[in-house]
Amino acid sequence: MTYCIGLRLNKGLVFMSDTRTNAGVDNFSVTRKMFTWSVPGERMITLMTAGNLATTQAVVGLLEERSKTTQERNPTILEEPTMFQVARLVGSTLKEVIADSSEVGQDASSKFRASLIVGGQIKDGKPTLFLIYPEGNFIEVTEDSPFFQIGETKYGKPILVRAYDPDMSFEDAVKLLLVSFDSTIKANLSVGLPLDFSTYETDSLVPSDLIRFDADDPYYLSISNGWGDALRKAFHSLPSYAFEMPDDSVSRKT
Amino acid sequence: MTYCIGLRLNKGLVFMSDTRTNAGVDNFSVTRKMFTWSVPGERMITLMTAGNLATTQAVVGLLEERSKTTQERNPTILEEPTMFQVARLVGSTLKEVIADSSEVGQDASSKFRASLIVGGQIKDGKPTLFLIYPEGNFIEVTEDSPFFQIGETKYGKPILVRAYDPDMSFEDAVKLLLVSFDSTIKANLSVGLPLDFSTYETDSLVPSDLIRFDADDPYYLSISNGWGDALRKAFHSLPSYAFEMPDDSVSRKT
Numbered sequence: 103m104t105y106c107i108g109l110r111l112n113k114g115l116v117f118m119s120d121t122r123t124n125a126g127v128d129n130f131s132v133t134r135k136m137f138t139w140s141v142p143g144e145r146m147i148t149l150m151t152a153g154n155l156a157t158t159q160a161v162v163g164l165l166e167e168r169s170k171t172t173q174e175r176n177p178t179i180l181e182e183p184t185m186f187q188v189a190r191l192v193g194s195t196l197k198e199v200i201a202d203s204s205e206v207g208q209d210a211s212s213k214f215r216a217s218l219i220v221g222g223q224i225k226d227g228k229p230t231l232f233l234i235y236p237e238g239n240f241i242e243v244t245e246d247s248p249f250f251q252i253g254e255t256k257y258g259k260p261i262l263v264r265a266y267d268p269d270m271s272f273e274d275a276v277k278l279l280l281v282s283f284d285s286t287i288k289a290n291l292s293v294g295l296p297l298d299f300s301t302y303e304t305d306s307l308v309p310s311d312l313i314r315f316d317a318d319d320p321y322y323l324s325i326s327n328g329w330g331d332a333l334r335k336a337f338h339s340l341p342s343y344a345f346e347m348p349d350d351s352v353s354r355k356t
Numbered sequence: 357m358t359y360c361i362g363l364r365l366n367k368g369l370v371f372m373s374d375t376r377t378n379a380g381v382d383n384f385s386v387t388r389k390m391f392t393w394s395v396p397g398e399r400m401i402t403l404m405t406a407g408n409l410a411t412t413q414a415v416v417g418l419l420e421e422r423s424k425t426t427q428e429r430n431p432t433i434l435e436e437p438t439m440f441q442v443a444r445l446v447g448s449t450l451k452e453v454i455a456d457s458s459e460v461g462q463d464a465s466s467k468f469r470a471s472l473i474v475g476g477q478i479k480d481g482k483p484t485l486f487l488i489y490p491e492g493n494f495i496e497v498t499e500d501s502p503f504f505q506i507g508e509t510k511y512g513k514p515i516l517v518r519a520y521d522p523d524m525s526f527e528d529a530v531k532l533l534l535v536s537f538d539s540t541i542k543a544n545l546s547v548g549l550p551l552d553f554s555t556y557e558t559d560s561l562v563p564s565d566l567i568r569f570d571a572d573d574p575y576y577l578s579i580s581n582g583w584g585d586a587l588r589k590a591f592h593s594l595p596s597y598a599f600e601m602p603d604d605s606v607s608r609k610t
Contacts, residue, residue: 256510256511256543257510257511257513257514259511259543260511260514260539260542260543260587261587261591263542263543264584264587264588264591265587265588265591271596272597272599273596273597273598273599274596274597276596276597277591277594277595277596277597278591280597281591281594285514288514288517289510289513289514289517321595321597321598324594324595325594325595328593328594328595329590329594330518332590332591332593332594333514333515333518333519333587333590334518334519335590335593336583336586336587336589336590337515337518337519337531337532337535337586339582339586339589340531340535340578340579340582340583340586341531341575341578341579341582342525342527342528342530342531343526343527343528343530343531343534343575344527344575345526345527
Protein backbone atom coordinates (compact mmCIF):
# COMPACT_ATOMS: atom_id res chain seq x y z
CA MET A 103 0.00 0.00 0.00
CA THR A 104 0.93 3.68 0.10
CA TYR A 105 -0.53 6.91 1.39
CA CYS A 106 -0.45 10.23 -0.48
CA ILE A 107 -2.47 13.41 0.03
CA GLY A 108 -2.81 16.42 -2.25
CA LEU A 109 -4.45 19.46 -0.67
CA ARG A 110 -5.64 22.65 -2.34
CA LEU A 111 -5.56 25.75 -0.15
CA ASN A 112 -6.24 29.37 -1.01
CA LYS A 113 -2.51 29.93 -0.65
CA GLY A 114 -1.57 27.10 -2.99
CA LEU A 115 -1.04 23.34 -3.03
CA VAL A 116 0.45 20.91 -0.52
CA PHE A 117 1.60 17.38 -1.33
CA MET A 118 2.68 14.63 1.06
CA SER A 119 3.59 11.00 0.38
CA ASP A 120 5.03 8.11 2.33
CA THR A 121 7.93 6.11 0.90
CA ARG A 122 7.19 2.48 1.74
CA THR A 123 6.85 -0.13 -0.96
CA ASN A 124 6.28 -3.76 -0.23
CA ALA A 125 5.70 -7.10 -1.89
CA GLY A 126 4.35 -8.91 1.15
CA VAL A 127 5.29 -7.92 4.69
CA ASP A 128 8.61 -9.75 4.37
CA ASN A 129 9.84 -7.61 1.51
CA PHE A 130 9.70 -3.85 1.88
CA SER A 131 11.89 -0.93 0.95
CA VAL A 132 11.97 2.85 0.62
CA THR A 133 11.08 4.54 -2.64
CA ARG A 134 10.11 8.07 -3.57
CA LYS A 135 6.52 8.56 -4.74
CA MET A 136 6.58 12.30 -5.41
CA PHE A 137 7.95 13.73 -8.66
CA THR A 138 8.15 17.28 -9.95
CA TRP A 139 8.53 18.78 -13.40
CA SER A 140 8.85 22.48 -13.94
CA VAL A 141 9.68 25.29 -16.31
CA PRO A 142 10.43 28.09 -13.83
CA GLY A 143 8.16 31.06 -14.44
CA GLU A 144 5.90 29.02 -16.71
CA ARG A 145 4.72 25.81 -15.01
CA MET A 146 5.11 23.57 -11.96
CA ILE A 147 3.71 20.04 -11.97
CA THR A 148 3.87 17.50 -9.12
CA LEU A 149 2.87 13.85 -9.44
CA MET A 150 2.28 11.33 -6.61
CA THR A 151 1.83 7.62 -7.20
CA ALA A 152 0.13 4.67 -5.49
CA GLY A 153 -0.21 1.11 -6.68
CA ASN A 154 1.96 -1.33 -8.59
CA LEU A 155 5.54 0.00 -8.42
CA ALA A 156 6.52 -1.28 -11.88
CA THR A 157 3.50 0.55 -13.32
CA THR A 158 4.14 3.83 -11.51
CA GLN A 159 7.88 3.79 -12.30
CA ALA A 160 7.08 3.14 -15.97
CA VAL A 161 4.62 6.07 -16.00
CA VAL A 162 7.15 8.42 -14.40
CA GLY A 163 9.89 7.11 -16.71
CA LEU A 164 7.80 7.65 -19.83
CA LEU A 165 6.71 11.15 -18.76
CA GLU A 166 10.31 12.04 -17.98
CA GLU A 167 11.77 10.56 -21.16
CA ARG A 168 9.17 12.16 -23.39
CA SER A 169 9.69 15.53 -21.74
CA LYS A 170 13.24 15.42 -23.05
CA THR A 171 12.54 14.37 -26.64
CA THR A 172 10.92 17.56 -27.82
CA GLN A 173 11.35 16.50 -31.43
CA GLU A 174 8.37 14.15 -31.18
CA ARG A 175 4.99 15.24 -32.43
CA ASN A 176 3.03 14.76 -29.22
CA PRO A 177 3.21 17.55 -26.65
CA THR A 178 5.00 16.56 -23.45
CA ILE A 179 4.20 17.27 -19.82
CA LEU A 180 6.37 20.40 -20.19
CA GLU A 181 4.39 21.65 -23.20
CA GLU A 182 0.72 20.82 -22.62
CA PRO A 183 -1.16 24.14 -22.59
CA THR A 184 -3.35 23.50 -19.50
CA MET A 185 -3.40 21.39 -16.34
CA PHE A 186 -6.44 19.62 -17.77
CA GLN A 187 -4.35 18.53 -20.76
CA VAL A 188 -1.54 17.50 -18.39
CA ALA A 189 -4.02 15.27 -16.54
CA ARG A 190 -5.17 13.78 -19.86
CA LEU A 191 -1.57 13.06 -20.84
CA VAL A 192 -0.74 11.47 -17.49
CA GLY A 193 -3.99 9.45 -17.60
CA SER A 194 -3.35 8.14 -21.09
CA THR A 195 0.23 7.27 -20.15
CA LEU A 196 -1.01 5.33 -17.12
CA LYS A 197 -3.62 3.50 -19.19
CA GLU A 198 -0.98 2.67 -21.82
CA VAL A 199 1.41 1.20 -19.23
CA ILE A 200 -1.30 -0.92 -17.58
CA ALA A 201 -2.56 -2.18 -20.94
CA ASP A 202 1.00 -3.00 -21.96
CA SER A 203 1.61 -5.08 -18.82
CA SER A 204 -1.75 -6.81 -19.11
CA GLU A 205 -1.36 -8.44 -22.49
CA VAL A 206 -0.30 -11.78 -21.03
CA GLY A 207 -3.62 -12.59 -19.38
CA GLN A 208 -7.14 -11.31 -19.28
CA ASP A 209 -7.33 -11.07 -15.49
CA ALA A 210 -3.88 -9.63 -15.01
CA SER A 211 -4.80 -5.96 -15.38
CA SER A 212 -5.96 -5.64 -11.78
CA LYS A 213 -2.48 -6.56 -10.56
CA PHE A 214 -0.89 -3.73 -12.51
CA ARG A 215 -3.26 -1.03 -11.31
CA ALA A 216 -2.12 2.32 -9.96
CA SER A 217 -3.71 5.63 -8.99
CA LEU A 218 -2.09 9.02 -9.31
CA ILE A 219 -2.52 12.55 -8.01
CA VAL A 220 -1.23 15.24 -10.33
CA GLY A 221 -1.29 18.91 -9.42
CA GLY A 222 0.34 22.19 -10.21
CA GLN A 223 -0.13 25.36 -12.17
CA ILE A 224 0.56 26.57 -15.71
CA LYS A 225 0.89 30.31 -16.43
CA ASP A 226 -2.49 32.00 -16.99
CA GLY A 227 -4.23 29.02 -15.36
CA LYS A 228 -5.15 28.31 -11.76
CA PRO A 229 -3.40 25.86 -9.44
CA THR A 230 -5.36 22.62 -9.32
CA LEU A 231 -5.24 18.91 -8.52
CA PHE A 232 -6.47 15.83 -10.36
CA LEU A 233 -7.03 12.28 -9.15
CA ILE A 234 -6.25 9.86 -11.99
CA TYR A 235 -7.75 6.37 -12.05
CA PRO A 236 -6.14 3.23 -13.51
CA GLU A 237 -8.55 3.53 -16.45
CA GLY A 238 -6.91 6.83 -17.36
CA ASN A 239 -9.92 9.00 -16.52
CA PHE A 240 -9.76 11.56 -13.75
CA ILE A 241 -11.56 14.03 -11.48
CA GLU A 242 -10.55 17.52 -10.38
CA VAL A 243 -10.67 19.08 -6.91
CA THR A 244 -13.59 21.38 -6.16
CA GLU A 245 -14.48 23.65 -3.28
CA ASP A 246 -16.56 20.82 -1.81
CA SER A 247 -13.80 18.23 -2.29
CA PRO A 248 -10.62 20.23 -1.84
CA PHE A 249 -8.23 17.30 -1.34
CA PHE A 250 -7.43 13.89 -2.75
CA GLN A 251 -6.02 10.81 -1.06
CA ILE A 252 -4.64 7.68 -2.73
CA GLY A 253 -3.55 4.37 -1.23
CA GLU A 254 -4.60 3.63 2.36
CA THR A 255 -7.05 6.52 2.66
CA LYS A 256 -9.36 5.54 5.52
CA TYR A 257 -7.48 5.87 8.81
CA GLY A 258 -6.31 9.39 8.04
CA LYS A 259 -9.52 10.77 6.58
CA PRO A 260 -11.52 11.78 9.71
CA ILE A 261 -8.99 14.43 10.79
CA LEU A 262 -8.76 15.85 7.25
CA VAL A 263 -12.54 16.18 7.09
CA ARG A 264 -12.71 17.88 10.48
CA ALA A 265 -9.67 20.16 10.47
CA TYR A 266 -9.19 21.18 6.83
CA ASP A 267 -9.76 24.87 6.20
CA PRO A 268 -9.10 26.47 2.79
CA ASP A 269 -7.63 29.53 4.52
CA MET A 270 -5.06 27.57 6.53
CA SER A 271 -1.35 28.38 6.27
CA PHE A 272 1.25 26.01 4.82
CA GLU A 273 2.59 25.64 8.37
CA ASP A 274 -0.79 24.37 9.59
CA ALA A 275 -1.33 22.27 6.48
CA VAL A 276 1.94 20.40 7.07
CA LYS A 277 0.80 19.75 10.63
CA LEU A 278 -2.60 18.50 9.41
CA LEU A 279 -1.01 16.13 6.89
CA LEU A 280 1.42 14.81 9.50
CA VAL A 281 -1.46 14.02 11.87
CA SER A 282 -3.31 12.23 9.07
CA PHE A 283 -0.18 10.27 8.12
CA ASP A 284 0.60 9.43 11.73
CA SER A 285 -2.87 7.90 12.29
CA THR A 286 -2.33 5.80 9.16
CA ILE A 287 1.22 4.73 9.99
CA LYS A 288 0.08 3.58 13.45
CA ALA A 289 -2.59 1.35 11.85
CA ASN A 290 -1.13 0.02 8.60
CA LEU A 291 2.35 -1.51 8.28
CA SER A 292 2.36 -0.89 4.53
CA VAL A 293 2.53 2.88 5.07
CA GLY A 294 5.84 4.03 6.53
CA LEU A 295 8.38 6.74 7.15
CA PRO A 296 10.21 8.69 5.83
CA LEU A 297 7.54 11.11 4.55
CA ASP A 298 8.13 13.52 1.67
CA PHE A 299 6.27 16.76 1.29
CA SER A 300 6.30 19.89 -0.82
CA THR A 301 4.28 23.07 -0.98
CA TYR A 302 3.48 25.22 -3.99
CA GLU A 303 2.55 28.88 -3.62
CA THR A 304 -0.08 30.10 -6.07
CA ASP A 305 1.38 32.05 -9.03
CA SER A 306 4.96 31.45 -7.91
CA LEU A 307 5.50 29.09 -10.88
CA VAL A 308 8.76 27.84 -9.39
CA PRO A 309 9.56 24.34 -8.23
CA SER A 310 9.34 23.90 -4.49
CA ASP A 311 11.71 22.17 -2.15
CA LEU A 312 10.97 18.55 -1.37
CA ILE A 313 11.34 18.14 2.38
CA ARG A 314 11.72 14.74 4.02
CA PHE A 315 10.63 13.77 7.54
CA ASP A 316 12.68 10.87 8.86
CA ALA A 317 11.55 8.77 11.81
CA ASP A 318 13.78 10.78 14.15
CA ASP A 319 12.77 14.21 12.88
CA PRO A 320 12.05 16.32 16.00
CA TYR A 321 8.96 18.00 14.50
CA TYR A 322 7.50 14.69 13.32
CA LEU A 323 8.08 13.22 16.79
CA SER A 324 6.48 16.23 18.49
CA ILE A 325 3.34 15.78 16.35
CA SER A 326 3.26 12.00 16.64
CA ASN A 327 3.62 12.03 20.43
CA GLY A 328 1.64 15.22 20.96
CA TRP A 329 -1.34 14.04 18.93
CA GLY A 330 -1.93 11.04 21.20
CA ASP A 331 -2.04 13.32 24.24
CA ALA A 332 -4.13 15.95 22.45
CA LEU A 333 -6.63 13.30 21.32
CA ARG A 334 -6.97 11.90 24.83
CA LYS A 335 -7.46 15.44 26.17
CA ALA A 336 -10.10 16.11 23.50
CA PHE A 337 -11.81 12.84 24.41
CA HIS A 338 -11.88 13.69 28.12
CA SER A 339 -13.27 17.16 27.37
CA LEU A 340 -16.53 15.59 26.13
CA PRO A 341 -19.28 14.64 28.59
CA SER A 342 -19.46 10.97 29.65
CA TYR A 343 -22.64 9.03 29.04
CA ALA A 344 -25.09 9.13 31.95
CA PHE A 345 -26.83 5.80 32.51
CA GLU A 346 -29.03 7.52 35.08
CA MET A 347 -31.15 9.18 32.41
CA PRO A 348 -32.68 6.38 30.37
CA ASP A 349 -35.47 8.74 29.22
CA ASP A 350 -33.05 10.24 26.72
CA SER A 351 -33.03 7.06 24.70
CA VAL A 352 -35.22 4.10 23.90
CA SER A 353 -34.37 1.41 26.44
CA ARG A 354 -35.66 -2.10 26.24
CA LYS A 355 -34.91 -5.62 27.39
CA THR A 356 -33.66 -8.10 24.82
CA MET B 357 -21.18 -2.74 5.31
CA THR B 358 -21.67 -2.53 9.05
CA TYR B 359 -19.70 -1.42 12.07
CA CYS B 360 -19.62 -3.27 15.40
CA ILE B 361 -17.19 -3.01 18.33
CA GLY B 362 -16.77 -5.31 21.30
CA LEU B 363 -14.62 -3.93 24.11
CA ARG B 364 -13.25 -5.74 27.16
CA LEU B 365 -12.71 -3.57 30.23
CA ASN B 366 -11.72 -4.49 33.75
CA LYS B 367 -15.32 -3.70 34.74
CA GLY B 368 -16.82 -5.92 32.07
CA LEU B 369 -17.80 -5.89 28.40
CA VAL B 370 -19.27 -3.22 26.12
CA PHE B 371 -20.91 -3.88 22.76
CA MET B 372 -22.02 -1.39 20.12
CA SER B 373 -23.42 -1.95 16.64
CA ASP B 374 -24.95 0.15 13.90
CA THR B 375 -28.21 -0.91 12.27
CA ARG B 376 -27.79 -0.16 8.57
CA THR B 377 -28.09 -2.89 5.98
CA ASN B 378 -27.87 -2.24 2.31
CA ALA B 379 -27.86 -3.94 -1.06
CA GLY B 380 -26.40 -1.09 -3.06
CA VAL B 381 -26.79 2.53 -2.00
CA ASP B 382 -30.31 2.62 -3.44
CA ASN B 383 -31.63 -0.07 -1.12
CA PHE B 384 -30.99 0.26 2.58
CA SER B 385 -32.92 -0.40 5.75
CA VAL B 386 -32.61 -0.73 9.51
CA THR B 387 -31.91 -4.07 11.13
CA ARG B 388 -30.66 -5.10 14.52
CA LYS B 389 -27.20 -6.67 14.59
CA MET B 390 -26.89 -7.34 18.33
CA PHE B 391 -28.46 -10.41 19.96
CA THR B 392 -28.38 -11.67 23.53
CA TRP B 393 -28.99 -15.07 25.09
CA SER B 394 -28.93 -15.57 28.81
CA VAL B 395 -29.70 -17.82 31.74
CA PRO B 396 -29.82 -15.28 34.58
CA GLY B 397 -27.31 -16.15 37.28
CA GLU B 398 -25.58 -18.66 35.02
CA ARG B 399 -24.61 -17.10 31.66
CA MET B 400 -24.90 -14.03 29.44
CA ILE B 401 -23.92 -14.19 25.78
CA THR B 402 -24.04 -11.36 23.25
CA LEU B 403 -23.51 -11.77 19.51
CA MET B 404 -22.90 -9.05 16.90
CA THR B 405 -22.95 -9.67 13.18
CA ALA B 406 -21.42 -8.16 10.02
CA GLY B 407 -21.65 -9.38 6.46
CA ASN B 408 -24.30 -11.01 4.31
CA LEU B 409 -27.65 -10.44 6.04
CA ALA B 410 -29.17 -13.76 4.94
CA THR B 411 -26.15 -15.54 6.42
CA THR B 412 -26.19 -13.67 9.73
CA GLN B 413 -29.96 -14.03 10.14
CA ALA B 414 -29.67 -17.75 9.44
CA VAL B 415 -26.91 -18.07 12.06
CA VAL B 416 -28.96 -16.20 14.67
CA GLY B 417 -32.06 -18.18 13.71
CA LEU B 418 -30.29 -21.53 14.04
CA LEU B 419 -28.69 -20.59 17.38
CA GLU B 420 -32.06 -19.39 18.65
CA GLU B 421 -34.03 -22.38 17.41
CA ARG B 422 -31.53 -24.91 18.71
CA SER B 423 -31.47 -23.21 22.11
CA LYS B 424 -35.15 -24.09 22.44
CA THR B 425 -35.01 -27.73 21.36
CA THR B 426 -33.18 -29.09 24.36
CA GLN B 427 -34.15 -32.62 23.41
CA GLU B 428 -31.44 -32.77 20.75
CA ARG B 429 -28.14 -34.40 21.47
CA ASN B 430 -25.87 -31.43 20.69
CA PRO B 431 -25.40 -28.85 23.43
CA THR B 432 -26.90 -25.46 22.60
CA ILE B 433 -25.62 -21.95 23.20
CA LEU B 434 -27.45 -22.08 26.55
CA GLU B 435 -25.70 -25.29 27.59
CA GLU B 436 -22.12 -25.12 26.34
CA PRO B 437 -19.86 -25.32 29.43
CA THR B 438 -17.42 -22.51 28.51
CA MET B 439 -17.26 -19.37 26.35
CA PHE B 440 -14.63 -21.15 24.27
CA GLN B 441 -17.16 -23.86 23.46
CA VAL B 442 -19.79 -21.19 22.74
CA ALA B 443 -17.38 -19.63 20.22
CA ARG B 444 -16.81 -23.06 18.64
CA LEU B 445 -20.57 -23.62 18.35
CA VAL B 446 -21.18 -20.20 16.82
CA GLY B 447 -18.23 -20.66 14.45
CA SER B 448 -19.40 -24.05 13.26
CA THR B 449 -22.93 -22.72 12.79
CA LEU B 450 -21.58 -19.83 10.68
CA LYS B 451 -19.46 -22.19 8.60
CA GLU B 452 -22.45 -24.50 8.10
CA VAL B 453 -24.69 -21.64 6.89
CA ILE B 454 -22.08 -20.32 4.45
CA ALA B 455 -21.37 -23.80 3.09
CA ASP B 456 -25.09 -24.39 2.69
CA SER B 457 -25.56 -21.20 0.66
CA SER B 458 -22.52 -21.85 -1.46
CA GLU B 459 -23.50 -25.13 -3.00
CA VAL B 460 -24.76 -23.56 -6.20
CA GLY B 461 -21.41 -22.29 -7.45
CA GLN B 462 -17.77 -22.59 -6.62
CA ASP B 463 -17.11 -18.86 -6.40
CA ALA B 464 -20.28 -18.00 -4.53
CA SER B 465 -18.97 -18.52 -1.02
CA SER B 466 -17.37 -15.06 -0.87
CA LYS B 467 -20.78 -13.47 -1.38
CA PHE B 468 -22.21 -15.24 1.66
CA ARG B 469 -19.42 -14.33 4.02
CA ALA B 470 -19.99 -12.87 7.49
CA SER B 471 -17.93 -12.10 10.58
CA LEU B 472 -19.16 -12.23 14.14
CA ILE B 473 -18.19 -10.98 17.57
CA VAL B 474 -19.42 -13.14 20.42
CA GLY B 475 -18.82 -12.27 24.04
CA GLY B 476 -20.14 -12.86 27.50
CA GLN B 477 -19.53 -14.85 30.63
CA ILE B 478 -20.46 -18.26 31.95
CA LYS B 479 -20.46 -18.95 35.69
CA ASP B 480 -16.98 -19.91 37.00
CA GLY B 481 -15.44 -18.50 33.83
CA LYS B 482 -14.19 -15.04 32.96
CA PRO B 483 -15.92 -12.52 30.71
CA THR B 484 -14.36 -12.64 27.27
CA LEU B 485 -14.82 -11.82 23.58
CA PHE B 486 -14.19 -13.79 20.40
CA LEU B 487 -13.91 -12.64 16.79
CA ILE B 488 -15.27 -15.36 14.52
CA TYR B 489 -14.22 -15.61 10.88
CA PRO B 490 -16.33 -16.86 7.96
CA GLU B 491 -14.25 -20.06 8.00
CA GLY B 492 -15.59 -20.78 11.49
CA ASN B 493 -12.28 -20.31 13.28
CA PHE B 494 -11.83 -17.54 15.82
CA ILE B 495 -9.50 -15.49 18.02
CA GLU B 496 -9.96 -14.28 21.60
CA VAL B 497 -9.25 -10.85 23.11
CA THR B 498 -6.02 -10.46 25.04
CA GLU B 499 -4.54 -7.69 27.14
CA ASP B 500 -2.65 -6.48 24.08
CA SER B 501 -5.73 -6.65 21.82
CA PRO B 502 -8.58 -5.82 24.18
CA PHE B 503 -11.22 -5.04 21.53
CA PHE B 504 -12.58 -6.36 18.26
CA GLN B 505 -14.12 -4.50 15.35
CA ILE B 506 -16.04 -6.00 12.43
CA GLY B 507 -17.33 -4.38 9.24
CA GLU B 508 -15.94 -0.94 8.33
CA THR B 509 -13.17 -0.93 10.91
CA LYS B 510 -10.67 1.62 9.62
CA TYR B 511 -12.11 5.11 10.13
CA GLY B 512 -12.94 4.47 13.78
CA LYS B 513 -9.78 2.65 14.80
CA PRO B 514 -7.34 5.53 15.51
CA ILE B 515 -9.38 6.90 18.43
CA LEU B 516 -9.86 3.41 19.91
CA VAL B 517 -6.12 2.82 19.79
CA ARG B 518 -5.35 6.15 21.42
CA ALA B 519 -8.08 6.51 24.05
CA TYR B 520 -8.85 2.94 25.18
CA ASP B 521 -7.94 2.26 28.77
CA PRO B 522 -8.81 -1.05 30.48
CA ASP B 523 -9.71 0.84 33.67
CA MET B 524 -12.23 3.14 31.99
CA SER B 525 -15.82 3.31 33.23
CA PHE B 526 -18.83 2.19 31.22
CA GLU B 527 -19.79 5.87 30.94
CA ASP B 528 -16.47 6.68 29.28
CA ALA B 529 -16.54 3.52 27.18
CA VAL B 530 -19.90 4.49 25.68
CA LYS B 531 -18.44 7.90 24.87
CA LEU B 532 -15.38 6.27 23.25
CA LEU B 533 -17.51 3.97 21.12
CA LEU B 534 -19.76 6.85 20.04
CA VAL B 535 -16.74 8.86 18.90
CA SER B 536 -15.45 5.86 16.95
CA PHE B 537 -18.88 5.30 15.36
CA ASP B 538 -19.33 8.97 14.57
CA SER B 539 -16.02 9.12 12.64
CA THR B 540 -17.15 6.07 10.67
CA ILE B 541 -20.68 7.31 9.99
CA LYS B 542 -19.29 10.60 8.67
CA ALA B 543 -17.10 8.71 6.18
CA ASN B 544 -19.06 5.65 5.05
CA LEU B 545 -22.72 5.75 3.95
CA SER B 546 -23.10 2.05 4.63
CA VAL B 547 -22.76 2.58 8.39
CA GLY B 548 -25.72 4.42 9.89
CA LEU B 549 -27.84 5.32 12.87
CA PRO B 550 -29.57 4.25 15.04
CA LEU B 551 -26.82 2.65 17.15
CA ASP B 552 -27.46 -0.13 19.65
CA PHE B 553 -25.28 -0.74 22.67
CA SER B 554 -25.20 -2.83 25.79
CA THR B 555 -22.85 -3.23 28.72
CA TYR B 556 -22.15 -6.31 30.80
CA GLU B 557 -20.76 -6.04 34.31
CA THR B 558 -18.31 -8.78 35.28
CA ASP B 559 -19.86 -11.55 37.40
CA SER B 560 -23.37 -10.06 37.22
CA LEU B 561 -24.52 -12.93 34.97
CA VAL B 562 -27.70 -11.07 34.08
CA PRO B 563 -28.78 -9.81 30.68
CA SER B 564 -28.15 -6.13 30.17
CA ASP B 565 -30.42 -3.51 28.70
CA LEU B 566 -30.01 -2.83 25.02
CA ILE B 567 -29.99 0.94 24.59
CA ARG B 568 -30.58 2.61 21.25
CA PHE B 569 -29.20 5.97 20.11
CA ASP B 570 -31.40 7.54 17.45
CA ALA B 571 -30.18 10.33 15.19
CA ASP B 572 -31.88 12.92 17.40
CA ASP B 573 -30.62 11.53 20.72
CA PRO B 574 -29.30 14.54 22.68
CA TYR B 575 -26.25 12.68 24.01
CA TYR B 576 -25.32 11.35 20.58
CA LEU B 577 -25.65 14.86 19.13
CA SER B 578 -23.54 16.37 21.92
CA ILE B 579 -20.74 13.89 21.14
CA SER B 580 -21.06 14.16 17.36
CA ASN B 581 -20.97 17.96 17.38
CA GLY B 582 -18.59 18.25 20.31
CA TRP B 583 -16.04 15.89 18.82
CA GLY B 584 -15.53 18.07 15.75
CA ASP B 585 -14.81 21.08 17.96
CA ALA B 586 -12.65 19.06 20.34
CA LEU B 587 -10.62 17.63 17.44
CA ARG B 588 -10.04 21.07 15.96
CA LYS B 589 -8.99 22.35 19.38
CA ALA B 590 -6.62 19.38 19.78
CA PHE B 591 -5.21 20.08 16.33
CA HIS B 592 -4.60 23.75 17.10
CA SER B 593 -2.92 22.85 20.41
CA LEU B 594 -0.03 21.25 18.49
CA PRO B 595 2.86 23.38 17.19
CA SER B 596 2.72 24.38 13.51
CA TYR B 597 5.56 23.41 11.23
CA ALA B 598 8.30 26.01 10.99
CA PHE B 599 9.68 26.37 7.46
CA GLU B 600 12.34 28.70 8.86
CA MET B 601 14.30 25.78 10.31
CA PRO B 602 15.29 23.57 7.35
CA ASP B 603 18.16 22.14 9.39
CA ASP B 604 15.63 19.99 11.20
CA SER B 605 15.01 17.94 8.11
CA VAL B 606 16.74 16.88 4.94
CA SER B 607 15.86 19.47 2.32
CA ARG B 608 16.73 19.15 -1.32
CA LYS B 609 15.71 20.36 -4.75
CA THR B 610 13.90 17.94 -7.02
